[in-house]
Amino acid sequence: MLEIPALQRVFEAHFPGVVVPAEIAATIVRRRLAGGRSLFVQGQRTAAFYAVAAGEIETRFTGADGTVSVIENVGPPRLFGLAAFAAGQPAEYEAVARGTSEVLVFGREPYTRLMDEVPGFARALLAEFARRYDGTLRLLQAARHQGAAERFALALAQLARERGRPDDAGWIEVAATQTELARLAHLSRQTVNELLQAARAEGRLRPGRGRLWLRG
Known part of the structure; x- marks a missing residue:
């Protein structure tokens, strides 16, 4: 049941x-x-x-x-x-x-x-499709016109919107691997790793196994 x-x-x-x-x-x-x-x-x-x-x-x-x-x-x-x-x-x-x-x-x-x-389900379903389409377009645009840091930030933002789980300490937990993040951002895993380490040093992000925690 x-x-x-x-x-x-x-x-x-x-x-x-x-x-x-x-x-x-x-x-x-x-x-x-x-x-x-x-x-x-x-x-x-x-x-x-x-x-x-x-x-x-x-x-x-x-x-x-x-x-x-x-x-x-x-x-x-x-x-x-x-x-x-x-x-x-x-x-x-x-x-x-x-x-x-x-x-x-x-x-x-x-x-x-x-x-x-x-009532409202069809409109809500269309809105869900639109959000996903918009996220894909943003990442495609970033892949063509923006630098690595901007693409990385957009990919993180999309993952946070789609999967983010806020906690009581002001962080947002996101289930994502480096490989997945690299694919979304159209970047190499090495570049993503460097950007993750930089964000961690700045206190904006905490990486974990299959998880990321972003500042809310």
Whole structure:
């Protein structure tokens, strides 16, 4: 049975102000995945989109030469798989559980009912797409026209918006690896490491294993 607070956290993060009726919430199931288990594979048409309820999902794609590249590590309460599902297109990446994880499954029935029956959901969904598109455009612009420090700052800001968790000490915890940050900023890992160390020395950032803490 779905834990309602988990669903509430997803909607507060992505669809603020939208209330899910109990009868629709009952159609959104919670699925448990063992570590290393694929939720869907690259090139597959998915029957749902998802939100992370617990644990972490790694999204990654495999190039023509067999090289595997990690796109991002998705933690609660982030959505993923939305674009491919909504467009009816094959997934551009694979989604794999990093350790024991749980996801909320938004299949065709809850998606259709949310769109058709819940006031404000369609507008909130469009706004979510717009935020993601705007973030991508900003990073593309930075990659072409701005220096390394500016690209690094924009990538950090995007991650903080999408995954940031403020704590009581005035820091914002962000689940991200150096590799992921380098990809977002279109920088080498060496450059990102240098910028991380500089930000740490200035007291603006604390790096950790798979995590960053930013000054709020």
